[in-house]
Amino acid sequence: MEMYLPLIWAALIGVSVAMYIILDxxxxxxxxxxxxxxxxTERDQMMRTIAPFWDGNETxxxxxxxxxxxxxxxxxxAIMPALYIPVIVMLVALVFRGVAFEFRTVSRSKRGWSFSFALGSTIATFAQGVILGGLVQGIEVSNREFSGGPFDWATPFSFLCGVSLVAGYALLGTTWLHMKTDGEVAARAQRQAKYWLITVLFFMAAVSVYTPIAEPxxxxxxxxxxxxxxxxxxxxxxALVAFACWHWIExxxxxxxxxxxxxxxxxxxxxxxxxNYPYLVPPSLTIWDTAASASSQVFMLIGTLFLLPMVLGYIIFVYWLFRGKVREGESYH
Incomplete structure (x- = not known):
């Protein structure tokens, strides 16, 4: 059982990351x-499509x-000191974005808060991509402790991953808007989705070529x-999914x-x-090398398995409750 506990926790964390990527x-x-x-006015309509969901997505x-x-x-x-700077940038940007979201709703002059919301969203997304790139390219570890420098993450590859994620989230955003809105917002999202899809495929290809060349x-x-x-x-x-996506947009x-x-x-x-499997800290520390004691994992697993269905149930209920399109001038308030 002790051998499988780290795998269960790795799967739970993997699912959490996947859910965050999709929802946020x-x-x-x-x-x-x-x-x-x-x-x-168009930005109002865009924001109303995510108003009931955005804060819960970050769970x-x-x-x-x-x-x-x-x-x-x-x-x-090992990961936190290696990626401390982009993690802090991401968290500050998410807070900045959340403040902009709330103040934009009640402000008479929305232009400045719209800029803040866009800036916070873009910086948070770029930082997440940099974190991913810094992890994939590897973290220097000695005696199971981080032994690198504070800027080891700052490489062309990590910046490439940052830009790639910005393009990827933009593609998710355009397809979401095309699904959830009507009028000019939906029409523009449909047009933009094709360009973002091409951009995403370019960056996916670039990352796919770079990683095996740089990492034996x-x-x-x-x-x-x-x-x-x-x-x-x-x-x-x-490739087949990308072709299908283009076809459905058309x-x-x-x-x-x-x-x-x-x-x-x-x-x-x-x-x-x-x-990267089975490395949790590439290229040296595996899932089992970094796992906590079995008793700690079991204790937290009991609570997680109790709460996780509640979180999933709440999310399903909210998305079902606010299903349908957000039309121009409509609001959930």
């Missing part, structure tokens, strides 16, 4: 798309961070035999492009997991 991704994408709109970020601290304290102790361990995972025979469906399915379908955008994210996420 599209509402961060709304902020990224703010500069591409023409009026505050998954908390669950992932707390789960890492509780279940894998050695990983937490990743190249060995994907291109050695017999691994190659089992893993080739991942990029193939990604055909003015509303729900399928959003689902296809989520599928693209999940396929990229699966690719990263394949590249």
């Amino acid at each position: 991704g599209f509402d961060l994408g709304i902020g990224v798309l703010f500069p591409f709109t023409k009026s505050e 998954w970020l908390i669950l992932g961070g707390v789960g890492l601290f509780v279940a894998f304290p050695r990983a937490y102790a 361990r990743i190249a060995a995972r994907w291109f050695s035999l017999p691994n190659f025979y089992f893993l080739w469906p991942v990029p193939t399915i990604t 055909r003015d379908r509303e729900v399928p492009p959003f689902l296809a955008s989520i599928a693209l994210f999940m396929l990229g996420y699966i690719g990263l997991v394949i590249s």
Whole structure:
């Protein structure tokens, strides 16, 4: 049982990260798309589509961070000092964005708060991508402790991941708006979705080419035999999903492009997991190297398994309650 507890916790944290990417991704994408709109009226309509959800979506970020601290304290102790600066930037930007969201709702002059919301959303998204890039490229560890410098994360690859995530969240945002709005906002989102899809595919290809070249361990995972025979469906399915997404956008379908955008994210996420498993702190510390004691994991697992269905039930209820389109001039208030 002790051998499987770290796997259970790794799966829970993985699900939390995936849920955060999906749910908070599209509402961060709304902020990224703010500069591409023409009026505050359109931005009002965009924000109303995420008003009932945006703060609850960040629950998954908390669950992932707390789960890492509780279940894998050695990983937490290595990752946090290595990525301290982008993590702090991300958290400050999320707070800044939340303040802008609330003050924009009640302010008479919305332009400044709209700029703040867009800036906070974009910086938080970019920082998340930098964190991901810094983790994938590896963290220097000696005696199971971080031994690198405070700016090891600042590489071209981590910045590439940051820009890639901005484009990815923008794609989620456009497909969400096309599904949840009507009128000019929906029409513009449909047009923009195609450009963001092309941008996302370009960055996915760039990251996919860069990682095996820069990291021999990743190249060995994907291109050695017999691994190659089992893993080739991942990029193939990604290409098919991208084609389907483009086709559905062209055909003015509303729900399928959003689902296809989520599928693209999940396929990229699966690719990263394949590249790095079983390392939680690449390239040296595995899931088992960083796990807490079995008693600590069991104690927290009991509480998590009790609360997780409640969180999922609440999220499902809220999304069902506020289903349907947000039309121009409408509000949930």
